[in-house]
Amino acid sequence: MTLLMQDEMGEAATSLAPAERERKLAAALAGRSIVLVGMMGAGKSAVGKRLAMRLGLDFRDADTEIEEAAQKSIPEIFASDGEAFFRDKERRVIARLLACDRPIVLATGGGAYMNEETRALIAERGISIWLKAELDVLMRRVRRKPTRPLLQTADPEATLRKLIELRYPTYAHADVTVLSRDVAHDSVLEEVVGALEAHLLKAKPDATP
Numbered sequence: 001m002t003l004l005m006q007d008e009m010g011e012a013a014t015s016l017a018p019a020e021r022e023r024k025l026a027a028a029l030a031g032r033s034i035v036l037v038g039m040m041g042a043g044k045s046a047v048g049k050r051l052a053m054r055l056g057l058d059f060r061d062a063d064t065e066i067e068e069a070a071q072k073s074i075p076e077i078f079a080s081d082g083e084a085f086f087r088d089k090e091r092r093v094i095a096r097l098l099a100c101d102r103p104i105v106l107a108t109g110g111g112a113y114m115n116e117e118t119r120a121l122i123a124e125r126g127i128s129i130w131l132k133a134e135l136d137v138l139m140r141r142v143r144r145k146p147t148r149p150l151l152q153t154a155d156p157e158a159t160l161r162k163l164i165e166l167r168y169p170t171y172a173h174a175d176v177t178v179l180s181r182d183v184a185h186d187s188v189l190e191e192v193v194g195a196l197e198a199h200l201l202k203a204k205p206d207a208t209p
Protein backbone atom coordinates (compact mmCIF):
# COMPACT_ATOMS: atom_id res chain seq x y z
CA MET A 1 0.00 0.00 0.00
CA THR A 2 2.79 2.36 0.92
CA LEU A 3 4.43 1.41 -2.35
CA LEU A 4 1.33 2.34 -4.32
CA MET A 5 1.15 5.72 -2.61
CA GLN A 6 4.78 6.34 -3.34
CA ASP A 7 4.19 5.55 -7.01
CA GLU A 8 1.14 7.80 -7.16
CA MET A 9 3.25 10.61 -5.79
CA GLY A 10 5.64 9.97 -8.63
CA GLU A 11 8.54 9.10 -6.36
CA ALA A 12 11.51 7.67 -8.22
CA ALA A 13 12.02 3.89 -8.04
CA THR A 14 15.61 4.52 -6.91
CA SER A 15 14.36 5.68 -3.51
CA LEU A 16 13.12 2.18 -2.72
CA ALA A 17 15.23 -0.29 -0.74
CA PRO A 18 17.29 -2.52 -3.11
CA ALA A 19 15.28 -5.73 -2.52
CA GLU A 20 12.09 -3.91 -3.39
CA ARG A 21 13.68 -2.39 -6.50
CA GLU A 22 14.70 -5.80 -7.76
CA ARG A 23 11.30 -7.31 -7.03
CA LYS A 24 9.57 -4.54 -8.96
CA LEU A 25 11.95 -4.87 -11.86
CA ALA A 26 11.63 -8.65 -12.06
CA ALA A 27 7.81 -8.31 -11.97
CA ALA A 28 7.87 -5.67 -14.72
CA LEU A 29 9.73 -8.10 -16.96
CA ALA A 30 6.48 -10.08 -17.09
CA GLY A 31 8.26 -13.27 -18.11
CA ARG A 32 10.59 -11.65 -20.64
CA SER A 33 14.31 -12.31 -20.57
CA ILE A 34 17.01 -9.65 -20.50
CA VAL A 35 19.30 -9.98 -23.51
CA LEU A 36 22.65 -8.21 -23.65
CA VAL A 37 23.96 -7.30 -27.09
CA GLY A 38 26.96 -5.33 -28.32
CA MET A 39 30.55 -5.60 -29.45
CA MET A 40 33.23 -7.95 -28.24
CA GLY A 41 34.63 -6.54 -25.01
CA ALA A 42 31.54 -4.48 -24.18
CA GLY A 43 31.08 -6.49 -20.97
CA LYS A 44 28.01 -8.55 -21.91
CA SER A 45 29.31 -11.68 -20.19
CA ALA A 46 30.82 -9.98 -17.13
CA VAL A 47 27.97 -7.51 -16.50
CA GLY A 48 25.30 -10.06 -17.49
CA LYS A 49 26.46 -12.45 -14.77
CA ARG A 50 26.28 -9.69 -12.17
CA LEU A 51 22.86 -8.51 -13.42
CA ALA A 52 21.44 -12.02 -13.11
CA MET A 53 22.70 -12.33 -9.53
CA ARG A 54 21.26 -8.94 -8.69
CA LEU A 55 17.81 -9.79 -10.07
CA GLY A 56 17.78 -13.40 -8.87
CA LEU A 57 17.55 -14.74 -12.43
CA ASP A 58 19.50 -17.53 -14.12
CA PHE A 59 22.41 -16.43 -16.28
CA ARG A 60 23.25 -17.97 -19.65
CA ASP A 61 26.07 -17.08 -22.03
CA ALA A 62 25.36 -18.09 -25.63
CA ASP A 63 29.07 -18.60 -26.32
CA THR A 64 29.47 -20.96 -23.35
CA GLU A 65 26.40 -22.94 -24.42
CA ILE A 66 27.79 -23.30 -27.96
CA GLU A 67 31.15 -24.44 -26.58
CA GLU A 68 29.51 -26.98 -24.28
CA ALA A 69 27.30 -28.38 -27.03
CA ALA A 70 30.20 -28.66 -29.48
CA GLN A 71 32.74 -29.76 -26.85
CA LYS A 72 35.12 -27.29 -28.50
CA SER A 73 36.26 -23.76 -27.75
CA ILE A 74 35.08 -20.93 -30.01
CA PRO A 75 38.50 -20.56 -31.69
CA GLU A 76 38.42 -24.32 -32.36
CA ILE A 77 34.92 -24.13 -33.85
CA PHE A 78 35.91 -21.24 -36.14
CA ALA A 79 39.09 -23.08 -37.18
CA SER A 80 37.58 -26.50 -37.82
CA ASP A 81 33.99 -25.73 -38.88
CA GLY A 82 34.08 -22.10 -40.02
CA GLU A 83 32.12 -18.98 -39.09
CA ALA A 84 28.92 -19.96 -40.97
CA PHE A 85 28.67 -23.14 -38.86
CA PHE A 86 29.23 -21.11 -35.69
CA ARG A 87 26.52 -18.59 -36.68
CA ASP A 88 24.04 -21.38 -37.29
CA LYS A 89 24.77 -22.89 -33.86
CA GLU A 90 24.54 -19.44 -32.30
CA ARG A 91 21.11 -18.78 -33.83
CA ARG A 92 19.80 -22.15 -32.65
CA VAL A 93 21.28 -21.93 -29.15
CA ILE A 94 19.74 -18.48 -28.59
CA ALA A 95 16.34 -19.73 -29.83
CA ARG A 96 16.56 -22.64 -27.38
CA LEU A 97 17.57 -20.43 -24.45
CA LEU A 98 14.77 -17.94 -25.12
CA ALA A 99 12.20 -20.70 -25.44
CA CYS A 100 12.37 -21.57 -21.73
CA ASP A 101 9.45 -20.60 -19.49
CA ARG A 102 11.45 -18.70 -16.89
CA PRO A 103 13.11 -15.40 -17.76
CA ILE A 104 16.91 -15.42 -17.87
CA VAL A 105 19.70 -12.94 -18.35
CA LEU A 106 21.32 -13.88 -21.64
CA ALA A 107 24.72 -12.62 -22.78
CA THR A 108 24.93 -13.01 -26.55
CA GLY A 109 28.12 -13.06 -28.61
CA GLY A 110 28.83 -9.83 -30.48
CA GLY A 111 27.62 -11.09 -33.86
CA ALA A 112 24.37 -12.70 -32.73
CA TYR A 113 22.16 -9.61 -32.93
CA MET A 114 23.18 -9.13 -36.58
CA ASN A 115 20.98 -12.10 -37.48
CA GLU A 116 17.49 -10.89 -38.41
CA GLU A 117 15.74 -13.99 -37.10
CA THR A 118 17.57 -13.74 -33.77
CA ARG A 119 16.72 -10.03 -33.50
CA ALA A 120 13.04 -10.76 -34.07
CA LEU A 121 13.07 -13.50 -31.44
CA ILE A 122 14.81 -11.26 -28.92
CA ALA A 123 12.21 -8.54 -29.57
CA GLU A 124 9.43 -11.07 -29.00
CA ARG A 125 10.79 -12.84 -25.93
CA GLY A 126 13.05 -10.30 -24.26
CA ILE A 127 14.21 -6.84 -23.42
CA SER A 128 17.40 -6.05 -25.31
CA ILE A 129 20.19 -3.98 -23.82
CA TRP A 130 22.97 -2.66 -26.01
CA LEU A 131 26.14 -2.29 -23.98
CA LYS A 132 27.82 0.38 -26.07
CA ALA A 133 31.50 1.16 -25.71
CA GLU A 134 34.09 3.35 -27.39
CA LEU A 135 36.71 1.73 -29.59
CA ASP A 136 39.60 2.42 -27.21
CA VAL A 137 37.73 0.88 -24.26
CA LEU A 138 36.91 -2.23 -26.30
CA MET A 139 40.50 -2.50 -27.53
CA ARG A 140 41.92 -2.35 -24.01
CA ARG A 141 39.56 -5.12 -22.91
CA VAL A 142 39.88 -7.52 -25.84
CA ARG A 143 43.66 -7.19 -26.03
CA ARG A 144 43.97 -9.28 -22.86
CA LYS A 145 42.74 -12.58 -24.36
CA PRO A 146 43.26 -14.26 -27.75
CA THR A 147 39.84 -15.95 -27.54
CA ARG A 148 38.10 -13.96 -30.29
CA PRO A 149 38.88 -15.43 -33.72
CA LEU A 150 37.53 -12.40 -35.61
CA LEU A 151 40.23 -10.25 -34.01
CA GLN A 152 43.15 -12.48 -34.93
CA THR A 153 44.09 -10.14 -37.77
CA ALA A 154 47.19 -8.10 -38.60
CA ASP A 155 45.44 -4.97 -37.31
CA PRO A 156 42.81 -5.87 -34.69
CA GLU A 157 42.00 -2.22 -34.01
CA ALA A 158 41.14 -1.60 -37.68
CA THR A 159 39.03 -4.80 -37.66
CA LEU A 160 37.19 -3.65 -34.57
CA ARG A 161 36.61 -0.21 -36.12
CA LYS A 162 35.12 -1.80 -39.25
CA LEU A 163 32.86 -4.06 -37.17
CA ILE A 164 31.71 -1.04 -35.17
CA GLU A 165 30.75 0.80 -38.38
CA LEU A 166 28.94 -2.24 -39.65
CA ARG A 167 27.15 -3.25 -36.46
CA TYR A 168 26.34 -0.12 -34.47
CA PRO A 169 23.34 0.88 -36.66
CA THR A 170 21.85 -2.56 -35.96
CA TYR A 171 22.68 -2.62 -32.24
CA ALA A 172 20.83 0.72 -32.08
CA HIS A 173 17.56 -1.23 -32.52
CA ALA A 174 17.92 -2.57 -28.97
CA ASP A 175 15.28 -1.48 -26.45
CA VAL A 176 17.80 0.09 -24.09
CA THR A 177 21.33 1.46 -24.58
CA VAL A 178 23.85 1.74 -21.76
CA LEU A 179 27.36 3.12 -22.14
CA SER A 180 29.90 0.60 -20.92
CA ARG A 181 32.50 3.09 -19.80
CA ASP A 182 35.95 2.56 -18.35
CA VAL A 183 34.64 2.30 -14.80
CA ALA A 184 34.16 -0.59 -12.36
CA HIS A 185 31.88 -3.43 -13.48
CA ASP A 186 29.47 -2.57 -10.67
CA SER A 187 29.08 1.00 -11.90
CA VAL A 188 28.03 -0.29 -15.32
CA LEU A 189 25.71 -2.73 -13.55
CA GLU A 190 24.07 0.15 -11.65
CA GLU A 191 23.54 2.00 -14.92
CA VAL A 192 21.99 -1.08 -16.50
CA VAL A 193 19.59 -1.49 -13.56
CA GLY A 194 18.69 2.22 -13.71
CA ALA A 195 18.13 2.09 -17.48
CA LEU A 196 15.95 -1.01 -17.14
CA GLU A 197 13.86 0.73 -14.51
CA ALA A 198 13.48 3.78 -16.71
CA HIS A 199 12.42 1.57 -19.62
CA LEU A 200 10.11 -0.84 -17.79
CA LEU A 201 8.68 1.28 -14.99
CA LYS A 202 8.39 4.62 -16.74
CA ALA A 203 5.08 6.43 -16.25
CA LYS A 204 2.61 5.94 -19.08
CA PRO A 205 2.17 9.20 -21.08
CA ASP A 206 -1.00 11.09 -20.22
CA ALA A 207 -3.57 10.33 -22.95
CA THR A 208 -5.67 13.45 -22.25
CA PRO A 209 -4.97 16.47 -24.50
Ligand SMILES: Nc1ncnc2c1ncn2[C@@H]1O[C@H](COP(=O)(O)OP(=O)(O)O)[C@@H](O)[C@H]1O
Pocket residue numbers: 038039040041042043044045046047107141142144180181182183184185186188
Ligand atom coordinates in the same frame (compact mmCIF):
# COMPACT_ATOMS: atom_id res chain seq x y z
N1 LIG B 1 33.00 -2.14 -16.74
C1 LIG B 1 34.12 -2.83 -16.90
N2 LIG B 1 35.24 -2.37 -16.35
C2 LIG B 1 36.39 -3.03 -16.52
N3 LIG B 1 36.54 -4.18 -17.20
C3 LIG B 1 35.44 -4.68 -17.75
C4 LIG B 1 34.19 -4.04 -17.63
N4 LIG B 1 33.28 -4.78 -18.28
C5 LIG B 1 33.96 -5.83 -18.77
N5 LIG B 1 35.25 -5.76 -18.44
C6 LIG B 1 36.29 -6.72 -18.76
O1 LIG B 1 36.46 -6.71 -20.15
C7 LIG B 1 36.69 -8.02 -20.60
C8 LIG B 1 35.65 -8.37 -21.65
O2 LIG B 1 34.37 -8.44 -21.01
P1 LIG B 1 33.29 -9.52 -21.46
O3 LIG B 1 32.23 -9.52 -20.44
O4 LIG B 1 33.94 -10.80 -21.80
O5 LIG B 1 32.78 -8.81 -22.81
P2 LIG B 1 31.82 -9.39 -23.91
O6 LIG B 1 31.12 -10.61 -23.38
O7 LIG B 1 30.88 -8.27 -24.21
O8 LIG B 1 32.73 -9.68 -25.07
C9 LIG B 1 36.63 -8.94 -19.37
O9 LIG B 1 37.95 -9.17 -18.93
C10 LIG B 1 35.86 -8.13 -18.38
O10 LIG B 1 36.16 -8.40 -17.03
Ligand SMILES: O=C(O)C1=C[C@@H](OP(=O)(O)O)[C@@H](O)[C@H](O)C1
Pocket residue numbers: 038039040041044045063074108109110111112147148149150
Ligand atom coordinates in the same frame (compact mmCIF):
# COMPACT_ATOMS: atom_id res chain seq x y z
O1 LIG C 1 31.48 -10.36 -32.32
C1 LIG C 1 31.51 -11.54 -32.74
O2 LIG C 1 31.19 -11.85 -33.89
C2 LIG C 1 31.90 -12.61 -31.78
C3 LIG C 1 31.89 -12.34 -30.44
C4 LIG C 1 32.28 -13.31 -29.41
O3 LIG C 1 31.54 -13.11 -28.20
P1 LIG C 1 31.75 -11.83 -27.25
O4 LIG C 1 31.03 -10.67 -27.88
O5 LIG C 1 31.14 -12.23 -25.97
O6 LIG C 1 33.22 -11.57 -27.16
C5 LIG C 1 32.06 -14.73 -29.92
O7 LIG C 1 30.69 -14.98 -30.08
C6 LIG C 1 32.75 -14.93 -31.24
O8 LIG C 1 34.14 -14.78 -31.05
C7 LIG C 1 32.26 -13.96 -32.32
Ligand SMILES: [Mg+2]
Pocket residue numbers: 044045046063107108109
Ligand atom coordinates in the same frame (compact mmCIF):
# COMPACT_ATOMS: atom_id res chain seq x y z
MG1 LIG D 1 30.92 -12.60 -23.97
